[in-house]
């Protein structure tokens with residue numbers, strides 16, 4: 001089926017339009033964003049590059065073999081010898097003897113890795129790795145603001161602080177170098193991962209080597225690799241803060257080292273009970289996605305991954321101590337099923353996660369080494385009576401996906417409570433996001449400082465030296481992915497936005513201009529609030545023609561829906577049944593729809609970070625052709641510069657020169673710069689004009705329509721006039737005048753029969769009314785039900801008055817069958 005043709009209601013378009021290379025047209029062979037292209041941004045740069053390459057005596061990275069093994073192809077003679085040797089020899093199976101210790105010795109480095117070469121690779125992939133300063137035990141009490149600023153300036157100057165290590169250029173290198181589990185290596189291959197993305201290229205060696213170094217330290221009781229030092233290319237134990245573009249594969253970058261560490265640990269004799277790795281994500285959708293990924297990678301390794309659900313516990317508690325369940329789960333939990341289905345696997349070292357006491361049965365003990373959760377769900381499961389949070393001493397790894405939002409005021413308290421409850425002195429923390437404000441970095445440093453202070457006072461014997469906090473930045477911090485085309489469209493009014501969106505749904509009416517691709521389904525539409533998402537959905541419901549699947553192709557997903565409904569919509573969208581999904585920021589972060597062709601910001605996002613994450617739902621894993629359309633109106637002008645700046649930076653990263661991209665300098669000059677306060681208000685409340693107005697019932701009302709308020713008022717007045725005319729006619733004032741409406745002559749009801757009756761229960765009343773109410777053109781019948789009590793005179797009068805004011809003729813009746821006179825003395829008065 002040709003989606004484009006059906007949506008555009010045209011037979012002509014798709015024949016003449018060349019099929020564009022869209023994200024939905026398949027995976028990219030190379031998911032990297034930088035360092036692989038042979039097209040330099042400019043001629044000068046090309047010359048520079050050629051010169052540099054010649055000077056280095058090494059070929060450009062794009063001419064390298066398929067593994068992109070730039071190190072082997074580099075200057076050193078020794079490296080050349082190794083390149084010429086058969087691949088089997090290079091990827092030789094590691095033996096116990098060739099343990100992690102021997103995989104990265106200084107000799108190896110001297111032969112393969114000269115510092116210049118490392119720097120070149122890091123530069124070409126736009127990787128910056130530094131040990132964060134202001135992060136040592138001596139400096140812990142110092143007040144930051146001024147000092148951090150100074151340190152940051154120093155950091156910039158200190159170029160030699162760049163961490164040098166051997167990057168990973170192919171997933172095939174994981175096993176020979178880091179002795180990762182055979183099963184894990186197979187699972188990675190099975191998932192089709194061959195070339196690591198930038199973030200994986202750096203984070204995997206850092207974390208795997210770090211873990212190996214730590215194990216050695218613990219085993220030998222001495223610091224063979226001083227923690228935190230990067231001397232001779234050795235990397236010690238560390239915490240890692242990573243900022244990498246959306247869709248760059250951060251999930252497997254934190255999952256692989258965790259799974260490998262748990263597998264390695266399972267071979268040792270000490271098997272602590274309780275989850276050993278916790279991964280926090282801000283939404284259920286993202287948590288489900290991570291757990292699925294973890295299960296695929298950990299399949300048959302003996303490591304189980306589970307998602308935190310209501311009714312589960314993470315700490316063993318006595319029956320009495322356990323709080324009341326309140327869980328919704330029925331029967332066996334997901335972990336039970338996994339356990340059963342995989343019963344043959346080794347269950348070494350997997351943590352115990354139990355359903356709560358009230359639901360516990362003999363067979364209900366379930367096991368999971370990796371626990372994925374949203375902060376609130378996990379914290380609730382960790383709380384005992386009186387709100388006391390239990391410690392989780394078994395946890396050795398804590399990964400915060402979308403760390404900036406998890407440490408934002410919205411989730412901060414919950415996240416920090418969980419972090420602090422992880423009392424294991426060997427806890428290693430990794431934080432991941434595509435955006436990371438300086439305040440979040442400061443918060444991380446403060447938390448780690450406080451933690452270290454606490455650990456030092458408790459003087460744990462195993463903590464030999466404080467691990468450093470390493471920051472890895474891929475590309476330009478806080479920018480959108482460069483492989484997405486951005487369109488910023490001024491729609492002036494709300495009606496303009498709706499018209500614009502309709503044009504996107506029927507693209508033939510707006511032919512794509514020049515090089516900018518057209519938006520093709522499937523795509524996401526983001527709104528500011530839930531009521532707006534719902535209203536937009538009902539407005540667009542019938543926009544897709546029945547031949548293309550009609551209203552089933554468009555759906556709305558938001559947090560007010562039930563968990564089951566949310567899961568169903570996600571599945572249908574992933575399967576391609578739904579083409580246009582209207583949503584809120586619920587899906588803005590982390591969620592991976594591989595073939596998503598575009599994103600529409602129907603309402604401008606609340607911050608630059610929100611924009612980066614929203615548009616990052618397309619163009620994943622290096623896929624080209626994704627489009628991000630943002631509509632803005634008069635109300636957005638005070639804030640839109642933030643978004644314009646992000647687009648401009650992204651276009652620059654793409655190699656676009658001045659005046660080539662969507663954002664022209666004149667526009668940037670013309671737009672007002674929002675103040676800090678403006679930005680904060682916007683982040684908290686969104687654009688005020690789009691906030692939902694609550695009605696008397698406390699419910700939000702929102703209307704999205706192409707009709708302006710003025711038009712609606714005019715229409716209302718017209719209808720009122722028609723009604724008045726009909727009423728007068730009915731009353732004989734203007735008996736000859738008839739009115740036209742909906743193409744035919746019709747009379748509106750102007751006479752009402754109000755029946756009062758007695759009814760036993762409310763339910764019965766509802767049914768009874770449904771059966772009894774009759775409506776005709778000229779008469780409406782209203783049944784008012786009363787209970788066993790005397791009629792509420794005021795209420796009855798209010799109803800009657802309402803119709804009397806409209807000058808309807810009113811007939812009052814009693815339901816003969818159900819209304820014995822004596823039960824309604826007050827009604828008799830009214831009648």
Ligand SMILES: Nc1ncnc2c1ncn2[C@@H]1O[C@H](COP(=O)(O)OP(=O)(O)OP(=O)(O)O)[C@@H](O)[C@H]1O
Nearest residue numbers: 031193195196197246247248249250251590592621
């Ligand atoms: N090395 C790789 N080769 C090919 N595809 C990859 C590779 N690594 C990850 N992917 C794919 O890229 C997509 C995005 O990965 P992932 O969700 O981990 O990105 P992310 O960096 O966490 O994004 P976000 O910031 O939006 O959360 C996934 O579909 C994943 O399977």
